[in-house]
Amino acid sequence: MLRLCIVQREASISTTRPVRTNERIRVPEVRLIDEDGTHIGVMRTRDALEMARERGLDLVEVQPNASPPVCRLMDYGKFRYEESRRERESRKKQRAVVVKEVRLRPKIDDHDLATKGRQAYRFLQSGDKVKISVLFRGREIAHQDIGEGLLNRLAEQLAPVAVVDQAPHMEGRTMVMMLSPKAPAPERGESERPEANEGSGAEQ
Incomplete structure (x- = not known):
């Protein structure tokens, strides 16, 4: 014994x-x-x-x-070395899923929209899911197409790093879209994605 x-x-x-x-x-x-x-x-x-x-x-x-x-x-x-490697892998597996929220208004201008896009980009790069929401107040609810257009623009801007889990849809007076981080492509340079993202925001 x-x-x-x-x-x-x-x-x-x-x-x-x-x-x-x-x-x-x-x-x-x-x-x-x-x-x-x-x-x-x-x-x-x-x-x-x-x-x-x-x-x-x-x-x-x-x-x-x-x-x-x-x-x-x-x-x-x-x-x-083996213990350190196992601990790192264990921490990765145990990492809690975090959902960050980025909030928009239907009348947001292009500059602020680009800023919100960069904010969402940083969250996704950190491995977090992102909920992007557009809040409609009063008569704004009649213009849901504007909110959907904003969310689709961000989805296109963030396409290099994100996949759309839930397409734009209404939850009460809020239109919501859910994004998850995309697994990085092994042969794609890290510097390419930020430049593409910044360029997308600047054009808007």
Whole structure:
């Protein structure tokens, strides 16, 4: 049971606290696990270090509070790299979906519309979804075609970085369009998209 417990807990070495390796392990004895997870047993630290050197590996302390501390033979540099990569991938998967809103009025001028387009562009580049809404007040509700035209202009302007999840539609007195970030094309230069976006806004 002791052997199984040691191997099970060893798998989660903390990468946030300092980990002692090789000559930094100053205790006289350690309980050693080899690179395959086999429990070797208690041995002198200097003998464990010699074994690590012979195998071209590091001696890594994985349970410092045990008596004696538990150490494992491993390529510590490779371990840290793999752990860092897994943590980055995990953070990407766990990232909450954020919906940013950009609000327009039917009488917005071209300059302000271009500014709103650049704002939406930044949100999309950050990986957020974007809700673009046009609020109609009073008699403006009779001119829904104006709102639809504004949203379609922005959809065209943002086409290099966005896909339309929901086409323009009415929700009460507000016309809404939903956009999601488009997966970047692997061969497309990063500098091309901002220039195209700025040019689109300037022309409007």
